[in-house]
Amino acid sequence: xxxxxxxxxxxxxxxxxxxxxxxxxxxxxxxxxxxxxxxxxxxxxxxxxxxxxxxxxxxxxxxxxxxxxxxxxxxxxxxxxxxxxxxxxxxxxxxxxxxxxxxxxxxxxxxxxx
Amino acid sequence: xxxxxxxxxxxxxxxxxxxxxxxxxxxxxxxxxxxxxxxxxxxxxxxxxxxxxxxxxxxxxxxxxxxxxxxxxxxxxxxxxxxxxxxxxxxxxxxxxxxxxxxxxxxx
Numbered sequence: 166x167x168x169x170x171x172x173x174x175x176x177x178x179x180x181x182x183x184x185x186x187x188x189x190x191x192x193x194x195x196x197x198x199x200x201x202x203x204x205x206x207x208x209x210x211x212x213x214x215x216x217x218x219x220x221x222x223x224x225x226x227x228x229x230x231x232x233x234x235x236x237x238x239x240x241x242x243x244x245x246x247x248x249x250x251x252x253x254x255x256x257x258x259x260x261x262x263x264x265x266x267x268x269x270x271x272x273x274x275x276x277x278x279x
Numbered sequence: 280x281x282x283x284x285x286x287x288x289x290x291x292x293x294x295x296x297x298x299x300x301x302x303x304x305x306x307x308x309x310x311x312x313x314x315x316x317x318x319x320x321x322x323x324x325x326x327x328x329x330x331x332x333x334x335x336x337x338x339x340x341x342x343x344x345x346x347x348x349x350x351x352x353x354x355x356x357x358x359x360x361x362x363x364x365x366x367x368x369x370x371x372x373x374x375x376x377x378x379x380x381x382x383x384x385x386x387x
Contacts, residue, residue: 207366265311
């Protein structure tokens with residue numbers, strides 16, 4: 166099984182600023198994903214982080230707001246740009262192998278925008 | 280959109296088996312069914328996955344109907360620590376798209 170570390174675990178940020186969240190996996194994985202979980206809600210997929218190329222975003226999410234990098238097979242970052250209170254959520258990183266294997270999740274980054 | 284339907288909530292007595300149903304009538308032939316659970320907004324915890332055969336591991340059993348349109352997750356002896364939201368997911372194109380899940384409450 167893969168171990169996923171996310172940094173920071175939580176943060177309180179001023180509106181209008183940006184926060185970059187880091188995700189480190191302890192082994193090489195095929196796929197990495199970023200999710201958002203708003204209070205009391207299920208997880209929503211933001212995008213698939215592609216190694217060495219632009220991320221693939223789900224409907225309703227755009228690169229200008231959530232730029233993502235994945236420079237290698239074990240590391241990815243998600244930036245939440247120009248934050249507003251509506252961005253207050255838990256952001257989770259996930260890593261997975263091929264479609265018939267397990268996918269693992271980090272413990273999330275709890276973001277509060279004030 | 281999520282391809283699964285689950286009851287929003289269920290109760291189970293401690294020590295009894297918890298049977299969590301899931302409908303996935305539009306599942307394609309090569310798509311796997313995955314189950315995760317989430318406790319207190321921690322990261323989702325992997326439980327089990329399967330394609331068409333029944334699967335069992337140390338945590339649970341997964342029963343998939345022959346037509347693959349539904350499945351049941353079985354926790355054989357539920358404990359209070361199994362109280363969580365359980366998500367049934369059809370993995371599509373490598374992605375896990377979460378629905379609303381079933382909130383399982385295990386009661387003494």
